[in-house]
Amino acid sequence: xxxxxxxxxxxxxxxxxxxxxxxxxxxxxxxxxxxxxxxxxxxxxxxxxxxxxxxxxxxxxxxxxxxxxxxxxxxxxxxxxxxxxxxxxxxxxxxxxxxxxxxxxxxxxxxxxxxxxxxxxxxxxxxxxxxxxxxxxxxxxxxxxxxxxxxxxxxxxxxxxxxxxxxxxxxxxxxxxxxxxxxxxxxxxxxxxxxxxxxxxxxxxxxxxxxxxxxxxxxxxxxxxxxxxxxxxxxxxxxxxxxxxxxxxxxxxxxxxxxxxxxxxxxxxxxxxxxxxxxxxxxxxxxxxxxxxxxxxxxxxxxxxxxxxxxxxxxxxxxxxxxxxxxxxxxxxxxxxxxxxxxxxxxxxxxxxxxxxxxxxxxxxxxxxxxxxxxxxxxxxxxxxx
Numbered sequence: 001x002x003x004x005x006x007x008x009x010x011x012x013x014x015x016x017x018x019x020x021x022x023x024x025x026x027x028x029x030x031x032x033x034x035x036x037x038x039x040x041x042x043x044x045x046x047x048x049x050x051x052x053x054x055x056x057x058x059x060x061x062x063x064x065x066x067x068x069x070x071x072x073x074x075x076x077x078x079x080x081x082x083x084x085x086x087x088x089x090x091x092x093x094x095x096x097x098x099x100x101x102x103x104x105x106x107x108x109x110x111x112x113x114x115x116x117x118x119x120x121x122x123x124x125x126x127x128x129x130x131x132x133x134x135x136x137x138x139x140x141x142x143x144x145x146x147x148x149x150x151x152x153x154x155x156x157x158x159x160x161x162x163x164x165x166x167x168x169x170x171x172x173x174x175x176x177x178x179x180x181x182x183x184x185x186x187x188x189x190x191x192x193x194x195x196x197x198x199x200x201x202x203x204x205x206x207x208x209x210x211x212x213x214x215x216x217x218x219x220x221x222x223x224x225x226x227x228x229x230x231x232x233x234x235x236x237x238x239x240x241x242x243x244x245x246x247x248x249x250x251x252x253x254x255x256x257x258x259x260x261x262x263x264x265x266x267x268x269x270x271x272x273x274x275x276x277x278x279x280x281x282x283x284x285x286x287x288x289x290x291x292x293x294x295x296x297x298x299x300x301x302x303x304x305x306x307x308x309x310x311x312x313x314x315x316x317x318x319x320x321x322x323x324x325x326x327x328x329x330x331x332x333x334x335x336x337x338x339x340x341x342x343x344x345x346x347x348x349x350x351x352x353x354x355x356x357x358x359x360x361x362x363x364x365x366x367x368x369x370x371x372x373x374x375x376x377x378x379x380x381x382x383x384x385x386x
Contacts, residue, residue, distance in 0.1 A: 004331055006031040007070060007077035007101075009063045009092050010084030012038030012048030014179055017106060018083045021133075022052070024323035025081065027310075030331040034058060035077050037066040063092050071099040078102060079129075079334055085189040086197065090115040097126040102334045104131045104327070108201050108365065109358025111191035116362040120355040127343045131330045132361075134205045134353040136262060138325035140297045140317070141283040143304040143351070145266070145273050146210045148285065154268030160211055160239065160247035164203040165261040169195075169233050169253040172226050187230055193365045194231025196222065199262075200251035200368070201361045205353065206264055207249070208360065210273075213241040215364065215381050222372040225254050237368055240378070281316050326352065 006025055011018015018038070025031040035058040038048040042061040049059030060066040070076040080096045082089055082105040090110040093103050103123075109132055110116045123130040136142060148154060174185035183189045184198055191197050208215065220237040224230075233254045239247035252258070262277035274284040281297040295301045298313035308325045311317060333346045347354045363381055371379040 002335065003030060003032045004079050004334055005035075005075065005077045006033050007035035007037075007066060007080045008033060009037050009066065009080060009082050010039070010088070011036075011081070012044050013051070015083065016180060020320065020323055021081050021083050021104075021106075021327075023320055024135075024327045027320070027324035028328045028331075031079070031327060034075075035060065035066060035070055037061065037063045063088075063095065067095045067099050067101070071101065076101075078338060079104060079330075082106060085183045086191045087111050087189045090119055093119055093130070094122055097122050097128050097130070100126065100128060102129040102337065104133060104330055105358075106133050107205075107353075107358070108191065108193075108197050108361050109355065110362060113359070113362040113366050116355075116359045120359055123355050124344060127337070129330065129333045129337050129343050129347065130355050131326065131333070132353040132355070132358045133323065133326050134202060134209075134357060135319075135323045135326050136202055136206050136277060137209045137351070137353055138308065138329070139277075139280050139322045140302065140305055140308045140325075141275055141280060141295065142206070142210060143308065144283055144295060144302055145264075145275055146212070146351075147304040148271075148273060149210060149266065149268075150212060153271055153285075154266065154273065155270030157211060157213065157241075157243065157245045157266065157268045159265075159267040160207050160213075160241065160245060161265040161267075162203045162207045162247070163250040163261065163263050164199040165251065165255045165258040166199065166253045167256045167258050169226065169229075170256055172228060174229070185229055185231055190231065191365070192231075192369060194224075194229070195233050195251055195253045196231075196235050196368055197365055199253070200235045200237075200249065201364065202262065203249050203251055203264075204364050205357060205361060206262070207239070207247060207266075208357075209351075209353075210264065211241065211245070211266055213243065213245055215247075215360075216240050216242055217378045217380050218364070218367045218371055219376045219378045220368040220371040221376055222368065235368065237371075277319075280318050280322070 037060040039045040173181040217240040222232040223234040235251040
């Protein structure tokens, strides 16, 4: 199978998410990292590239230099992974799309809704693939949960409960030399939502993905509990979806005892389902009046996406594999696009998150902020589509 030539912007020495993307890209041997602008610090960029065995002539000190040089090469990259702080997503993605290079971008897609709408149009005009790494949507049992809902096994939906809870920002970690906490607490680099933009968007995306429903209104209360912090660290939101489905979302980074507590429960007239990212190889299915069932990844009842399962049942798969599933399916889209198929049609037929999910994520962020600023007023998510 042809390996795609991958470049990376950001993700140099000391960056957490860059290493995750690199492992995910290589897990199924479908990408080869050949170029990078790995840091805004030129020395760090060059040293990081050297550590990753990127050749000297493809170790760049800026993304603009990388776009210019790679787009001219006969063996230039056909895909770029963007793993920078949020404020750089828009200009970097815009530049690579303009050069005809496919993009895999960390979330949120941009810092503002205006940027997200602009980038969506740029991507559509480019005929390039754009994938947003809402990686939880590619867990095998999340796909199974979505299939159960779409197959009507829950009956008409009534309730969606989702939470994403951590404790790593319970103190002013951003003032203690933690690089990840530092930029995530800076509105200029992170955007207007702290916990909201970082992990609540994952919870929102997961709820929308599994339920298949559009959010229509939100009533929210944002909190900043750590004194002096510039962005929120706790989110409480009530949700109104289409078809009269009700929901609640809680997201926090100041809840001691919680490491990475992403959990979703969805209830219909006939059944309920429950899934937790910290125990991702089991999905609970509870028929009304019947015995609770445990559906396991690769077990007899798992039917949703066999291509996303790498190991036999009982061998756990998790976070890195979920990310790798995004890259695996992205490779399918990119190869088909390079073979001449239309990018928009490919993405529409795929379950991978793209620019529409990016726009909806920014619309969610702005609606939550607007609601909180108006003491929990219900804010409409319209228009849902541009």
